[in-house]
Amino acid sequence: MKAELTKAPGTDKKLQLFGKPDMRTYTMIFALIAIWVLFTFLNDTFLTARNLSNLFMQMSVTSILAIGMVLIIVAGHIDLSVGSIVGLTGGVAAILQVWFGMDTGTVIVATLVLGALIGLLQGWIVAYQAVPAFIVTLGGMMVFRGILMGITDGTTVAPLTGMFKMVGNAYLPFAVGYGLAAIAIVWTVFSTLRKRQSRIKYGFDVPPFSAEVGKLVLLAVLIGLFAFVMNWYKGIPFPLVIVAGFALLFTFLANHTPFGRSIYAIGGNKEAARLSGINIKRNTLFIFVLSGLLSSIAAIVLTSRLDSATISAGQNYELDAIAACVIGGTSLMGGSGKIFGAIIGGLVMASLDNGMSLINLDSFWQYIVKGSILVLAVWVDIRSRRQKA
Amino acid sequence: MKTYALEMEHITKEFPGVKALDAVSFQVQSGEIHALCGENGAGKSTLMKVLSGLYPAGTYDGTIKIDGEPKRFAAIKDAEQAGIAIIYQELALAKELTIGENIFLGREPRRGFGIDWDQLYYEARKWLEQVGLHFSPDTMVGALGIGQQQLVEIAKALSKDAKILILDEPTAALTESEVETLMGILRDLRRRGVTCIYISHKLNEVFALADSITVLRDGKSIATRPASELDENKIISLMVGRDLTELFPRVEHTPGEVVLELKNFTAYDPENPSKAVIRDISLNIRKGEIVGIAGLMGAGRTELATAIFGAWEGKKTGEMLVDGQSVHAKSTLDGIKHGIALVSEDRKRYGLVLDQSIKNNISLASLNRLSTSSVIDANEEIRQSNHYVKELLIKTPSIETAVGTLSGGNQQKVVLGKWLLTEPKLLILDEPTRGIDVGAKYEIYNLMNRLVAEGMAILMISSELPEVLGMSDRIYVMSEGAVTAEFDWRDATQENIMQAATGGR
Numbered sequence: 001m002k003a004e005l006t007k008a009p010g011t012d013k014k015l016q017l018f019g020k021p022d023m024r025t026y027t028m029i030f031a032l033i034a035i036w037v038l039f040t041f042l043n044d045t046f047l048t049a050r051n052l053s054n055l056f057m058q059m060s061v062t063s064i065l066a067i068g069m070v071l072i073i074v075a076g077h078i079d080l081s082v083g084s085i086v087g088l089t090g091g092v093a094a095i096l097q098v099w100f101g102m103d104t105g106t107v108i109v110a111t112l113v114l115g116a117l118i119g120l121l122q123g124w125i126v127a128y129q130a131v132p133a134f135i136v137t138l139g140g141m142m143v144f145r146g147i148l149m150g151i152t153d154g155t156t157v158a159p160l161t162g163m164f165k166m167v168g169n170a171y172l173p174f175a176v177g178y179g180l181a182a183i184a185i186v187w188t189v190f191s192t193l194r195k196r197q198s199r200i201k202y203g204f205d206v207p208p209f210s211a212e213v214g215k216l217v218l219l220a221v222l223i224g225l226f227a228f229v230m231n232w233y234k235g236i237p238f239p240l241v242i243v244a245g246f247a248l249l250f251t252f253l254a255n256h257t258p259f260g261r262s263i264y265a266i267g268g269n270k271e272a273a274r275l276s277g278i279n280i281k282r283n284t285l286f287i288f289v290l291s292g293l294l295s296s297i298a299a300i301v302l303t304s305r306l307d308s309a310t311i312s313a314g315q316n317y318e319l320d321a322i323a324a325c326v327i328g329g330t331s332l333m334g335g336s337g338k339i340f341g342a343i344i345g346g347l348v349m350a351s352l353d354n355g356m357s358l359i360n361l362d363s364f365w366q367y368i369v370k371g372s373i374l375v376l377a378v379w380v381d382i383r384s385r386r387q388k389a
Numbered sequence: 390m391k392t393y394a395l396e397m398e399h400i401t402k403e404f405p406g407v408k409a410l411d412a413v414s415f416q417v418q419s420g421e422i423h424a425l426c427g428e429n430g431a432g433k434s435t436l437m438k439v440l441s442g443l444y445p446a447g448t449y450d451g452t453i454k455i456d457g458e459p460k461r462f463a464a465i466k467d468a469e470q471a472g473i474a475i476i477y478q479e480l481a482l483a484k485e486l487t488i489g490e491n492i493f494l495g496r497e498p499r500r501g502f503g504i505d506w507d508q509l510y511y512e513a514r515k516w517l518e519q520v521g522l523h524f525s526p527d528t529m530v531g532a533l534g535i536g537q538q539q540l541v542e543i544a545k546a547l548s549k550d551a552k553i554l555i556l557d558e559p560t561a562a563l564t565e566s567e568v569e570t571l572m573g574i575l576r577d578l579r580r581r582g583v584t585c586i587y588i589s590h591k592l593n594e595v596f597a598l599a600d601s602i603t604v605l606r607d608g609k610s611i612a613t614r615p616a617s618e619l620d621e622n623k624i625i626s627l628m629v630g631r632d633l634t635e636l637f638p639r640v641e642h643t644p645g646e647v648v649l650e651l652k653n654f655t656a657y658d659p660e661n662p663s664k665a666v667i668r669d670i671s672l673n674i675r676k677g678e679i680v681g682i683a684g685l686m687g688a689g690r691t692e693l694a695t696a697i698f699g700a701w702e703g704k705k706t707g708e709m710l711v712d713g714q715s716v717h718a719k720s721t722l723d724g725i726k727h728g729i730a731l732v733s734e735d736r737k738r739y740g741l742v743l744d745q746s747i748k749n750n751i752s753l754a755s756l757n758r759l760s761t762s763s764v765i766d767a768n769e770e771i772r773q774s775n776h777y778v779k780e781l782l783i784k785t786p787s788i789e790t791a792v793g794t795l796s797g798g799n800q801q802k803v804v805l806g807k808w809l810l811t812e813p814k815l816l817i818l819d820e821p822t823r824g825i826d827v828g829a830k831y832e833i834y835n836l837m838n839r840l841v842a843e844g845m846a847i848l849m850i851s852s853e854l855p856e857v858l859g860m861s862d863r864i865y866v867m868s869e870g871a872v873t874a875e876f877d878w879r880d881a882t883q884e885n886i887m888q889a890a891t892g893g894r
Contacts, residue, residue: 202771204787256765258756265753268742275700275731275739276754276807277722335744 027380028328028344032351039355046358049232053171056230057305059350060168060239061086061298065321066328066342067243067250068294071287073325074254076267076334077133079288081122081140082295082321086314088144089115090299094157094309097164104163111296118144119292120285127284141318149311158308168304171235180236181227185220192216239301243343246294251339263287267334323370324349327377348373393457394419394584395440395553400451402435402444409435410449411608417553417601419456422575422585424595424616427605428628428826433588436605437555441475442468455553472552476542476559484531489513491530492545516544520574536567543574547583554578555586558824560594564686565887572598590824591853592621604628629828636831637859640838644862645676648815648846649697649729652708656696659703666692668870669707674815679837679847681861681878683854684890689870690850691734694817697848698731699724712814725754728814732804732821734850736797740804743793747785748774750792751806758811777806782832798829805836816840817848822856834860854883866890 039046065082072079093111096102102110122140126133159165172180192212199206206212230236254260262283265273274280298317303309328345330337352373356366395417402410410432417423427433438444440453442462453460455471462468482491489510490497498508513526520540530538539559546554556575560568575585575598589595595602596616603613604627611627625636654670657663667689674680682690695701697709699718709716711727718724724731733739741750751774752759759770774788781802785795792803801821808816818837822830837847837860851857857864864881866874866889874889 198768198771202768202775204789256767257763258760258765259763261749261753261756261765264745264749265742268744269738271739272742273753275698275721275733277720277725278753278756279720279722335742 027384028341028348028377031377032344032348035348035351035355039351039358043355043358046355049229051354051358053230053233053237055350055354056240057168057237058354059346060237060243061302061305062317062320062324062350063243063343063346064246064294064298064301065317066324066346067246067339068287068291069318069321069325070328070330070337070339070342071250071254071263072133072291073322073330073332074267074334074337075263075284075287076270077126077284077287078322078332079122079133079137079291080318081118081137081144082291082298083314083317083319084141084144084148085115085118085292085295086299086302086317087309087311088148088299089118089296090303090313091148091152091157091309091311093164093300093303094160095151097160098157104161107164108167108300111300112293115292115294115296115299116289117292119289119295122292123285123288126288127281133288145311145315152309152311154311156308156310160304160307164304165307166238166304168239168301168306170238171230172238172241174231174235177227177231177236180241181223184223188219188223189216239305242297242301246297247339247343254339259283259286264335268336320346320349323374327374329381392419393417394455395586396452396454396457397436397440398452398454400436400439400449400453402439402449409608410439412451413605413608413610415603415610416613417584417586419584420579420582421600422579422587422598424587424589424599424602425605426589426592426595426602426624426628428828431605431628431826432608433605434557435608437475437557437586437588440468440555441465441473469549469551472550473555474546474549474551474553475555475557476539476546477557480535480538480542482530482538482541484529486530487527488517488524488530488533488541489526491541492516492526492548494545512548513544516548517541519547520544521570521577534567536563536570539563539567539571540574547578551583553584553586555588557588558590559587560589560591566685568594590826592624595624596621606630625827628826636827637856638831638834638838639859640842642678642838642841642862644678645844646712647673647710648676648712649674649848650710650713651697652710654693654696654707654709655705656692656701657704657706659701662704666703666870667696667867670872672865672872672875674846674848676814676846677841677844678862679841679849679860681857681864682848682850682867683857683864683886684867686852688867688890690867691819692870693867694731694733694819694848694850697724697815698729698817699727700731725811725813728812729817730754730808730811730813730815731817732801732808732819734820734823736800736804740807741792741800744791746789747778747783747792747795747803747806748788750803751777751788751810754807755810773810774806777809781806781809781836796826796829798825798832801825801829801833805833809840813845815846815848817850819850820852821849822851822853854886857881857886858883 036047045051069079069082089111092114093107096107096110097104122136125131125136196206196212227236254263262273262278265276265278266280266283270280299314302313306313324345325337325342326332326345327348328338328341328343330342349370352370353366356369393416397413397415400410400413401408413432413436415436425433439449442465445463446461453462460471483494492513493509498505498512510526517524517526520543522537522540522544524533524537530541533541543554559571563571572594578585587595587598599616601613602616602619602624604611604624606628650673652671654667655665656667658666670693682693684690692701696705698721700721709718716727718727718729737743742753748770752770756765759765771788778785778788783799783802783806785799792800795803821833841847849860858878858881861878864876864878864886865872866886868890876885
């Protein structure tokens, strides 16, 4: 996100000074636009306010998982258990409410604690017992799914009460939506200008002021347009607000805190990180706790949206989350990746799902297309990198 | 009439924005050992990559002739077929395979559909004898030392019928005795008519071996002369394009109170807790002095540095005092808190996150100090990074440049910057000038003198005796995990240090 704000067209030479421009993210945004244009031609309901609203609803669960997955992958690990954690914590949440009649607030807190504890357990085994994350979370994937089947006895737990149902299904009132959009625009302008000033102060090159303004105007229009389109239907979906909130929070965490820097350093060069006084074990433990926590948040959104918990809830979500990260530029080798990229990656995957369903493509084709796109995205990236080198 | 095994004429290779090689001519006579010298970034590696086919014909201008015949190498395989073999600094052997399997990897002798193992090991033994390596060819390569692995590489090259052998910094990781062995084998190969190109920063080796010397500077060939016409000073001035009157800037230091004291300090192998890797070490380092640690590979010098810093993972006994206070550095974080910094010997493996910016690398060991309530002060981070880029003369377009793109000397300065930002009382430098060019070395020596003048204590580990002799105020010599001698710099000579390092009294 950081590099984005300093970029402007036509300043190639200067851009190099800020490190390599993040071509991957731009490629993905173009790919996303191409996908949208394609589906708009194939089906005239794709680009309606109603469908876009659905699309954003659909992407929310995967995106929340992808945010945590970026950190895990950047640190050089993998978490295959997030789908099962979604299933289990969602199941527990539904049971607490439907069978034991607990109120929504208590249920949410309990669910979050459970998610964090699961992450703590897995993180401890990975970090302090040195069992590879692939194995620990592969095991976790089976164990948590098994526990879910056991405690629900294979039944569907439903229905939830009103408040809980709201989390995944509510829309912001129009006025609140516009208000948020306005705040987002003001904040974007303010932070871009402040950043520009700081760069000038330290003698960095900055893009021409006109380019910066043009970019801000474009961003403002996009944000405004988004709010307008969402309000055209029912308003900005609440789950999307959750996604945006966590995306911002975790981007900040990744870029501006010692914890975030440590994660990137551990993934980039573990020995150098250790010798720089970074506590590898504790940081590794913590990212798994965060991944568990985010999984339980995703579980609350999903359970609420479906108004029920089933034993298959969240199945294969880990793969969608990993795919979103990888499409969005996260390197499976560790050390690099961006949360913003993963959100775009998630949007690409959700758009494919949504569009292909709209045009009634057989589900076997849907799998084939999604899998191919994943490999294609990484192939394009590796090729473009090789040409640069 | 001289015959040339290799003639490279007017080789020009450009990368976007950089001319790495500018009409370089490089001629090697048949059957000679030809040294290729130059600062880092002078174009030695690029030239060898052109020669080995790594940069295929067409991506550069100029001609390559082998034994007088023009050649175009479209791939590494073509160069190999023409008899060119490169042995890189980083060895390219499969550690989990045997010596024999490595030598014949990809071209195993066949019997029917299978591999003729008997013939493979029989042949392998023959090649091993040629390089004087007396190991069974079914030994795992991983069980060999670095020097022995290098000999396996040479055996492999010979088995491919290499006529031109290129060695890129072959002795960077070797002990003195391994260097001797290697030199003996190269001389032996010369007798048998193998042409050898020897790339090295170590000028004493160059003079001990080479018949001719070519110097590159800034992508241009500066001179090719018989070794007998040159001496170290002449080469250095050709390499840097100026005279270095004194390689080691000797400055009088006035040591203050003791910063670090070790009493009967012992550390045990983490994998084998009964084996002490450093034994019963007692030493002290004062404020404002440079203490050198000399010794051969495996004498326990790096282990000592690691243990003082707190990065040692095995058991430690004995006492360590910082400013007279007994401390137990259990982790690197403890070390940093006690004001100790360690610039490790392998900057790429232990010092830097290569994909990340100079700024992120410099701040890496000081993140907590740069933060208020767990948020990094971005302005302060930029200020400090800029400060060290300027103070250490790091050549870079910006502090946001990835360190992986910098030259070795500049990378080393980034590591130094990272540790100086922690404001250490004791700076441990493990091989601070390994693999960096003469100009950058000189800058680092000056920096060391400046830091010591400001009151820092420096503990310097070095395998280059001239460096130890030239920079230290006091010298401890280690052998087999123990300190065997202590010298004032005025009393120390190469001879008495080597004697103590080899365990003799």
